Structure formats: structure tokens, C-alpha cells
Amino acid sequence: MRRRTFLTGTLLGTAITAVPSLATANAANSARIGAAEAGTVTVGSLAELQKAIDRAVPGDRIVLADGTYTVPSAGISVSGRNGTTSAPITIVAQSRGGAVLQGERSFVLANSSNIVISGFALRQRTTLEIPASCPRIRLTRNDLNFADVTGLDWVVVRGDDAKIDRNHFHDKTTQGIFLVVDGPGSTAMAQRLTVLRNHFSDHSYGGENGGEPIRLGVSARALSSANAVVEYNLFERCDGDPETVSVKSSDNTVRYNTVRDSRGGIVLRHGNRTTVAGNHLLGGGEGVRLYGNDHLVVNNYFGALTGRALVVGSGTTRDHHAGETTDERRGNDACDRAVIAHNTFVGNTRTLSGESRTYEPSDVVVADNILVSGSGTLVDLPQGSGFLWQGNILWGAAADGTLPNAGYRRVDPKLRLDTDGVHRLSADSPAIDTATLTSPAVTEDLDGHARAGARDVGADEYSTAAPVRRPLTTADVGPNAA
Template identity: 30%
Template structure:
């Protein structure tokens, strides 16, 4: 179990169980390496402590990189100095505590001058998305996290956090470099940052943490991809791909954001850098294809709160935004968030030598308040009609071409000194993360597996035996469903081509979505007239893996009556759908079709990122949908609600036939409501974008927009609707 390695004083110690590991840790000396034997280490709560020296650290490593997998309820705590952890994988489980890897053993013993390298954490998320943890918690000073792979966090809490406890204001001097931060889907609440440095309590002191040459790929947990809540930090040479949100200088002064490349590819809510506080520098960055606006703009300079308390918004002062290229991007927002509370406009700041080419030939500049405290000088922008600024920006025709580094630069050599530098070298995928790990992914897509023919009487067995991505192709005939089907993987149930199957329900519903389930129904007739009690067509149970999907396409549902209690979709608290989609379908004689009111937490949780209804019909239903997002937090992208080209008839009652509360994006267009109760959209927080346009309301009240926080006239666009024969 012990072999010589290097000098006579250094040992490699291979351990095969927790007891051997504990003994090896106790005996470890500088230069020693403790090797975890290849295989699965289940429910392993490892404590790795020791006192190495700079040239002889104590190392904890995998016997073979990538072949040591910590599963179940596992975690790792480090304490001491000059420790190294390498080659481990955390997968198929979650931490039983608030941290997966912690750079402290306890509050009295932190890790200093230690390193986490070539480590993978993949989908190691608590099953309840509201249960918070941190995947990597950096305490102490002088630590490094590098060449590691983090992806698939779906529960609340930061992926990697620099912890600065209250009363410990000293600089941390950590380095976070060459890591792959892979897809983090929307959380549906505040608390989904990929990196956070500090907290508001000690934010007016310096952390001096460096975040450099990492890739952030589809890191879209919330509006803050990186949240800086301390001073003196450097964010440089990072590549941000298709990530919704922004790098946010939320608290703290004197931070530097330089030479980063943000590529949004036109995806909604992709942003760049948001500036708050004093002495911030944003320079030599490249922004392309960013579609975000307001707080998620390519560049956002916030308004502050006069005499702000430490955890609100300090006034922007002495900001320097210089030498950046903002190309094919939707928005640059100045004095963002200006309102009765955030009334302190930016002062003493400069916006210089930037190159600006707005998306679709439009002027990207918006000022939500007084922007006179931001001096413009030496900027060049593509010509637009009616530009916001008349000085400090030269408007002209700009021709761009891609350079060898893949970025766009002006062809005219006279513009060589404007915008991002020509020597930017975007970090490549092979430079970051680990080379020996193939990610398992988030589950098979609908229709990606086998197609299995199902005769009447065989549906329940077919569901039980199906794998993720399979399609169950139903033959003509009546398929009886006496009890709800347990769907634990992503499945499609569809009528076979040319077939006319009928699903006849006799119990309390069609399906229960459990574990990692998701369901697409296609080309089916569902007879739900025989359901019993408070039935639900598709019930999403607590504990379902977040970011599941539901879809109806070409489905007809006939229920027992709108007062009989049948719901179409009902989601349990703590669950979260990427998308619920209804297209070319018909629902008749039932209660509510989509019940999205189960999430009652005041923090801002909501049940689905996107709810889309198109080309569908609803007849004699109590409600088409009731979608609810509570709370006042502004850190989410959604919900998104869209309903278009659909018909609602003889529906509603005391409540509206359609109600959407707290959504950030609503579009209700080209629908016909007849002999129904009204449409109600209620704004709660943020800057909601609501459009109710080109609808027809026959014997139905006109649509209503309500405001719970905003003190002015209701926001949104209500236009080109026909209201006739109101009841």
C-alpha cells in the first residue's frame, strides 16, 4: 500500500475505503500523495487536512483520473495549507450539507495556499431545487481552482463562491482559472449565479480574486452570471457563450473587467457587464450578438440609491468604460433602473474609445434616467436615425470583417485605435476543464430513442419498459388507462402514422411525472369523461428533476365538465419546467388546463420558464391557464408566456379565463375570446414586457393589466384589439 515516489520522504498511499483514507490523512507528510482507488465511493464525506509546504504539498488524487466517482450523499472538506486535490468526479448524488467541496474543515480551520485541479462536478444537485448549496466554497487565502469541469447545477446556490465571512475583511487573493463552467439552466429564482465573490456585509473591502481564462457556456441560472460583491477583483480573458445574464459589479469598488469575449448568438437575455459602485473599469472587452436589455444589456450603468445601505445600490462614480467593441447587440443602458428609490444618477464617469454597431441597424443606447454624469469621448458608432447622443460619438458607416481570432473589426485602418484590441485571443475549449471526462448530458431529447409499437392493453407495460427518448406509437383502438402512468424518463406517446388511437381514462388522470420524467403527447384523442374525483391529466410530482418539459401537439381532450374538477397540468411546488407547450390541440369541458399556482414561496420562485399556447382551442373550461410568480426579486428572466392564434369559448366564470401574474414577458396575440370571462395580466416586479395585441373579444370583457408595485399607469402595450358585445 506504500511505495517510494520521488524522494525517500514522499509516498504514494493507495486507499480503498473510508477507514484507510482517514488513517492516511492522519499520517500524511509534506510531499505525500493519497490515492483513492478506482471505483465508486458512495456516501463518502471526506475530510482532507494537513500541513504541506510550497514545494511539497500533500495531494489527494484519483488512482486514475476520472475513474474515482463520488456518488450518493458525498462531499469533501479541506483544512490546512498547501493541499492539492486532483482527478475526482462528483456525480449521481448530492451533498448532504450546504457545500460539495469546501476549503475549510470547520469555522476554525480553513484551507490556505491550496489547489483544486482537474475535478469534475456534474449534475450533483439536490433534488429539491429550492434546497440551497454551493458546489465549491472558497474560504481562506491564496487558493486556486483550475482546469476543472462544472456543469448541470439545477438547485439554488452558487456554483463557485468566494466566502468572505462577516468580520473577516482581509483580501482573499484566490485564482479561478482555466475552468469549464458548463450549462446551468435557469433556476426560476434568485440564487443561481455561477460565480459569486463575497457578500454585501464585507463588500466595501477588497477580495483581490482573479477570474481568468475560463469558459462560461450557457450559464443561465439567473441575471448574474458572475456576481462581484467585493473590491479589487480582476475578471479577464474569459469567454462567455450563449449565457443569459451578465457579469455584475454588484457591490465593492475598484474592480477590473478586461479582455473578455461575450458571444450571445442572439439568444434572449444574453448580456455583458453591469456597473454599480465606484472606480470600476470595463475595458478592452468584445461583445457580439447580445440580445439582452435593461439590466442584461451589453453594457449597463445603474442608477444608485442615495445614501444606500450596504446591500442595495451604491451610486456609480468614476467608472471607466473604454476600448470595448459592442457589435450586433441590442442595448447599452445608462442610468438603468432609475425610479423613486434608485434616484442617484452616475457621476464623474467616462465612456471612451468604444466601437458601437447596434443590432439591425438600430441605436442601442437607452437612458432610463439622467446620463449626463457619463462623459462621452472618442467613440465611433454605426450610423442610425435619431441617435440618443449628439456629442462624444462619431456616427459613420462601418464595414466589419472577421480577423483570425474570429472577432469582427473595422476594415478602415483609421478605426484601429477604437474598440477592442486586435490581439485578443479567446480561450479555446481544449485549454479549459479536463480532457478525460465526457459529460453525461441532461437526458435524451424527445424522439431521440426507439419507436415502440403499442397495441391496446399494452400501454402501461410499454411505459414501464421504455427508456429516455423513446416514442410509444399507439395503434388504432381504445387504450384504457385505469390508473395514472408513472413517467420517469423523457417519453413521447403518439398516435402511429394513419392511426386513430383513443386514450380512455377511468381513474384520476393520465400520467404522473416523477424522477427524471418529461412527456410529449402527439396526435391523440383523450376521453377523460370517466375520471374520478379531483383528477389531473398530467400531474408533476415533487422531486421531479428540474428543467423537465411537457408538450401537447395535435391532442384533443374531452372532460366531464368545467365544474367537475379535471385539470390538464398541475405542477407541485419545487418543480420547474423549461417549457410547457400546447399546440394545435383542443380542450373541452374541464376545469383549468394549466395550473401554475402551486409555487407560493415569496422569494420569486415560479413553475415554468416558458408556457406557450398556439393554434389551439378551449371550450367550456374554467380557466385556460393560471401562471403565478410571487415575490419582488429582479434576478430572473421569466416566466415567458405566449398565446397566439387560439380560440377560447364559453369559458371562465368568477375568475378570468386566463390569468398571468408576475411574468417578465407576455405576448397574447391574434386570439378570439367569445362568451368568456376576461384576460388579466398582473405585473409585480422588474420591467415586464407585455403585449396584448390584435385579439378579438366577443361578449367578453376587454383585457386588463394590473400593477402591484409600479405607481404609474399600467405598463405594456394593449393595441389593435376588437372588443364587441361586452357582457
């Protein structure tokens, strides 16, 4: 199908000021027809951009020339535009970061779907929202550095099947969150969000709450399933909140991320059935904190954290439930039936700890982990009911702490420090082939190597092969990532 032809101001001006020869005109017409069939148009002003968006059909690619643009207060409207999953409508900067959008707002989305917004430097003063009426919106390869306004959340997602990938969110000193995920109404969650290969850096707000890089939900939405996947993201110097990834919804996956030199950690603050797998938490403050039920924490590496590496949380209530008051829902839900397995803890100030609220955690499995530290106490966890300890290895000058009489052995795991800062098993480690847990299945390790046959204790399955996954660096994430 032949696409419509968009005339930019530059082409129109050329047509008025020059009368080409017949051959030149035919060549120009052929070029324009080819461009129309390909669905690509380059525009050089916001007025032209708006006209192109208003006419866009599935498969069109609208390119904004590099430059700095002051967006009118109404924003750039993307309303009633619908691509398809195989032929989205793409709005893209000519070069990554080359088109700078400044002003009150940038793109304003409504009643649209399958839209890609790519490559812009966004410098706006209000929230960029993906509303519930806009499913399958993708924000990719953008540089986000909004005005440093107190309380401003930068991107808020309410639409289903959004993808936020390869962006850089950076430099905020005031209260406010880089990326918020909510949903329609007051209790539902946006479904199936993907947050992939983003770089979150330099949030220096000094308060105690409201400065997270990512918040998945809010207390009123805690029991709603989101099925979000947050993976392969790098968090650096994210000090605006004790929670770097704050999960306040159910049925999410947080995996393969690196949190480096940051105050906050991965906190399952509200909700149930979330998996935290294959993350590197390095040289910062907090590690992982658990509330709610039926979580899986597996294959994570905790290195040189100055706060609490892993907290099995107690609660002001046993379980959150429908019909709670607002104050009840804001309280902590005791951690029940979590599985904490195949993690490695090295050199943390506080390795495994608990809390002292009314309701203690219960029926938690702590299995096949390696805990190593040269000082302090490895386990400072009040013994809730029904805990199962098995197959763990403890080592170092740190005291064992509040462990049962079984479920661990004190033996040198013979870890070697690799050039990427991760301690892995040596060939003669007693952790090799000695894991005890049979369910749930753990089919690979922290590095992405298969766990076949008898599994090894800790996050690393011994291998002479190079890791498939390592701690992420800036080359792995952000606008120029693969």
C-alpha cells in the same frame, strides 16, 4: 529526507500469502523505499485513503485507485495536514474523473494548508467548503456534478489564497450557486482567490436570483477587498441567474473569460475598484452591469446580446458606507468614476443603457469604444453629472440615442468578421491610430496584442499576427486543459 512508507491493503495481502525469495524481497524493499522517498502511495479503499491522509507530510502524493466509492457521512477528513508552498500534500485520482466520490460529502477540510485535491468526480449532496482555517487549498481538474438539491451551493471558499482551476461545474436545475467566495466573520473576504480555466455549464434554474455560476462576496462584505482574479473561464448555457459572475466585494479582476449563450453577464453588483478586461460576451442575454465606484471596463467584446450589453447603473444610494442598515446595503450604489474604454459592441439589442433610480451615475468616462448595430438605439443613458465622452465610433442603422453633441463620430469602422466569430479591424479602418484616451494606460488589446504608440479605437488593435487570445472553447478549459 526519507519519507515514511505507506502499506496499502494490496501490498499487505501479498506479504501474507506469499514468501518471496531473498532477491525478490530485496527488489520489493528497494521499490518501496523509492516510493517512500518520492512521497507517493496508491490506495484502493477509503479506509486506506484516510490513513494515508492522516500520516501525510509535505510533498506526499496520495493516489486513489479508479472506482466508485460511497463516502461515509462524516466525509474524508483532511484535518491538521500542512504541506508547504513548494511541497504541497496532493490527493489525486488515479486518472482524471476515474475515482468517483458519492454520498453526503467528500473531503472535509479543517486547520490545513497547501493541500491539492485533483482529478475526482465529485457527486456529493452537501457543500464542499474551504474554511477560513485552511489557506492555500487548490481544487484542480475535478468534475463537479453535485446532487440537484434546491439551495445547495456547491463550493464555498472562506480561506485565503485558494486556487480553483481546470474544473468542470455542470448540470444544475435548482437554485444554488456553483462557486461562492465569502470569508471569515460577517464582513471580511477570503483573500487572493484564483479562479482559472474552469468550465461552468448548463445551469438551467428558472428563478430570478440565486443561480449564479460564481458569486464573489455578498452585500455585507461589499466594502471589503478580496483581490480575487477570475480569468480564462468558459461559461456556457448558464441561465440560472441574470448574473453569471456576480461581484459583491471590492478590488477584483475579471478578465479573459468567455460567456457564451448564457442568460447572465458580468455584474459588479456591490463594491468598488474592480477591473473587467478582455472578456468575450457572445450570443446570450446580459453583458456587463456596473454599480459602485472606480471600476475599469476595457477591451471587452460584446456580440449579439439580446438583453442589455452594458449598463451604467443608477442607485438607491450615492455610496455604500460603514454603518448602513442591512436593507440600505442591499440597495444599488450609483456608478461613479468608472472608465469604459476600448470596448467593441456589435449587433446587440441594447448597446449602452442606464436606469432610473434616485441617484444617477456621475463622472463616468466613455472613450474610444466602437458601437455598431443595425436596429434600435445605440445609447439610452440618462445623462448623469460629469460624464466625459470622447473618441467613440458609432455605426449602423441604429439611432444614436441620448448622446451629447460631441465625443463621438459616425463613421464605418470597417470591421471584418473572423472565423472565431469576432469582428476585428480591417487594414483601412478609420479606428486605427485615432484613440484619444491617455490615462489609464491600456498596454494590450482584446487579442493580447501590444498597443504601442497611437492606439486604435475599440477592443482590437489592428494586427496581421494571429490573436494570442480568442474566445475560449471546451478544449481550453476543464480537467484536460493545459
